[in-house]
Amino acid sequence: MTTELTAAFQAKVRASDCLVWIGATNNQGYGVIVVEGKHHLAHRVAFAAEFGPIADGYVIDHLCRVRNCVNPMHLEAVTTAENNRRGRRARGLAVGDTCNNGHVIGEGDLYERSSGATECQHCRRSCNHSGKDRKRSTTQRRAPRVLDDLEAAARAG
Ligand SMILES: [Zn+2]
Ligand SMILES: [Zn+2]
Known part of the structure; x- marks a missing residue:
């Protein structure tokens, strides 16, 4: 590969990389962060930091299915019902x-x-x-x- 091609390739690969949380996780495998003395789910914090506050009734779904990934590009705010539907589909x-x-x-x-x-x-x-x-x-x-x-x-x- 040429240097240019390598650079282009790496840029594309990085763009879809999971940002894996290496801090504490809860018993479900989600990253946990303490903000002002309160526990928060790391991926929710990451999502809110990138896209703004999460609306009531919405949960953050991992499009990449990596629970401790905090890459906002891999996250999507969905209703609980939609998240359950996706969860079922992903299980089978x-x-x-x-x-x-x-x-x-x-x-x-x-x-x-x-x-x-x-x-x-x-x-x-x-x-x-x-x-x-x-x-x-x-x-x-x-x-x-x-x-x-x-x-x-x-x-x-
Ligand atoms: Zn990811
Ligand atoms: Zn079979």
């Missing part, structure tokens, strides 16, 4: 996502728990399988999942 998968085990999530591949969190149907099924097998047979059958996979493959043709 959506159609088009790839789960931790590499399954591409299509329509019908999502399982929604009562909590609103979503998970991969494929992973959930294999998880239930191994749980059941462990209970039913401790010694006899050692490879039930392989058999299931072969069966599934045969069925799929």
Whole structure:
């Protein structure tokens, strides 16, 4: 890379960097700062310093999902309802996502728990399988999942 390009590159990277709070954090992982003897959430202080006071009924949402980030550019004032909605979405998968085990999530591949969190149907099924097998047979059958996979493959043709 040329020096110019490096500089341009770094400028862009820095612009989106999280400013990670290294001071005290509360039990939820948010940065805490003491101002005039009172505890404040560091990211709220950072937001107010950049954009002005936070309106009543609004909470500060981390767009970057890094709880101890205090970069005002990563923060947005949203209503509590909107924040909860985003929190739910962030906890789960959506159609088009790839789960931790590499399954591409299509329509019908999502399982929604009562909590609103979503998970991969494929992973959930294999998880239930191994749980059941462990209970039913401790010694006899050692490879039930392989058999299931072969069966599934045969069925799929
Ligand atoms: Zn951030
Ligand atoms: Zn999966």
